[in-house]
Amino acid sequence: MVRAKDSPAKSAVFFGLAVLTALTFVFEILFVFLKAPIEARMGIVQKIFYFHVPSAYAMYIGAAACFLGSAIYLARPTDTSDALARAGAEAAVVFGVIVLTTGPLWGAKAWGTFWTWDPRLTTELLSVLIYVAYLVLRAFAGDGTGERRFAAALGVLGAANLPIIHYSVQKWGGQHPTVITGRGGGLAHPDMKVALAMGFVAFTLLAIILLWSRTRLEVVQSRLRRAEEDAIDLGLDSRTEE
Amino acid sequence: MSDPTPAAPSVNDRATTFQAVEGPQPEHYSGEVLLVSAYAAVFVILIAWVALTWRKAGAMDERLTALEREIDKAADTPLASKREPRDRATTSNPP
Numbered sequence: 001m002v003r004a005k006d007s008p009a010k011s012a013v014f015f016g017l018a019v020l021t022a023l024t025f026v027f028e029i030l031f032v033f034l035k036a037p038i039e040a041r042m043g044i045v046q047k048i049f050y051f052h053v054p055s056a057y058a059m060y061i062g063a064a065a066c067f068l069g070s071a072i073y074l075a076r077p078t079d080t081s082d083a084l085a086r087a088g089a090e091a092a093v094v095f096g097v098i099v100l101t102t103g104p105l106w107g108a109k110a111w112g113t114f115w116t117w118d119p120r121l122t123t124e125l126l127s128v129l130i131y132v133a134y135l136v137l138r139a140f141a142g143d144g145t146g147e148r149r150f151a152a153a154l155g156v157l158g159a160a161n162l163p164i165i166h167y168s169v170q171k172w173g174g175q176h177p178t179v180i181t182g183r184g185g186g187l188a189h190p191d192m193k194v195a196l197a198m199g200f201v202a203f204t205l206l207a208i209i210l211l212w213s214r215t216r217l218e219v220v221q222s223r224l225r226r227a228e229e230d231a232i233d234l235g236l237d238s239r240t241e242e
Numbered sequence: 243m244s245d246p247t248p249a250a251p252s253v254n255d256r257a258t259t260f261q262a263v264e265g266p267q268p269e270h271y272s273g274e275v276l277l278v279s280a281y282a283a284v285f286v287i288l289i290a291w292v293a294l295t296w297r298k299a300g301a302m303d304e305r306l307t308a309l310e311r312e313i314d315k316a317a318d319t320p321l322a323s324k325r326e327p328r329d330r331a332t333t334s335n336p337p
Contacts, residue, residue, distance in 0.1 A: 029281075044274060094287060094291045097287055098284050102284065105276045105280040105283070106276070108276055210291070217302075
């Protein structure tokens with residue numbers, strides 16, 4: 001079966017987005033280091049905030065994609081929805097690991113310790129571990145319909161922890177700052193707000209292009225696997241099926 | 243009732259000696275090193291993910307090449323000697 005390639009318009013949109021993402025990141029880095037002011041109490045280490053918070057937001061985008069793909073797969077199984085769920089889980093792990101790496105580096109200076117079992121930190125770690133479990137399941141449990149459905153259920157249930165991460169600071173307190181959502185006055189300087197806004201834009205674009213490319217790759221992989229199975233069944237392929 | 247506002251430090255409250263730290267020192271971290279480490283970590287993690295995706299695409303390319311080779315081989319083989327489909331081959335007795 002011959003399938004049409006991506007339309008030129010689709011490819012142009014993808015590469016346009018990729019270029020825009022790269023430019024946004026360059027602008028963001030220059031702005032953070034050259035224009036955004038140094039915070040009065042924490043000093044230069046506060047600049048971690050401009051990548052740390054957008055990474056957490058990008059993790060939510062990945063987790064939401066995993067939830068959406070999984071829910072659609074449970075309702076109407078397709079390669080695309082399964083691929084979206086898988087790509088979303090991968091994005092959630094990658095951006096979650098960025099959050100869990102940059103946060104402790106900031107905490108070392110601000111709190112004097114790399115890690116504390118603060119409610120937000122703990123729930124964030126739990127969420128990343130849920131998506132790691134999803135990926136381990138996908139990697140080692142095979143790719144049959146049953147396994148896909150089981151993974152989709154995990155993808156749906158895994159999203160239940162996301163609002164808990166968000167509201168953990170309000171519900172249980174802890175040390176984690178609430179600069180954006182709290183009543184602490186937020187970002188005092190306008191350039192701080194611009195730096196954070198640019199960070200959100202950069203990480204949103206990055207999350208979109210990474211999700212798009214990973215979903216596409218997973219769909220192609222599913223089609224290739226099916227073509228291999230068909231070739232073996234038709235006797236065109238002398239190799240044995242895995 | 244005592245005054246809740248703390249008294250302003252007087253001249254006598256100032257330190258008059260400097261003492262060396264004895265025993266384990268509290269940890270101090272350089273903000274610059276932590277900042278650079280955090281930004282480096284972001285890019286290392288992202289590049290590692292892109293590299294893994296690239297490897298996955300490479301593995302798929304190899305599988306596709308192998309599949310094309312098998313299809314070409316099957317196309318070159320005369321029809322009579324072409325291997326039977328697997329489901330039938332498993333039920334029939336070999337000669």
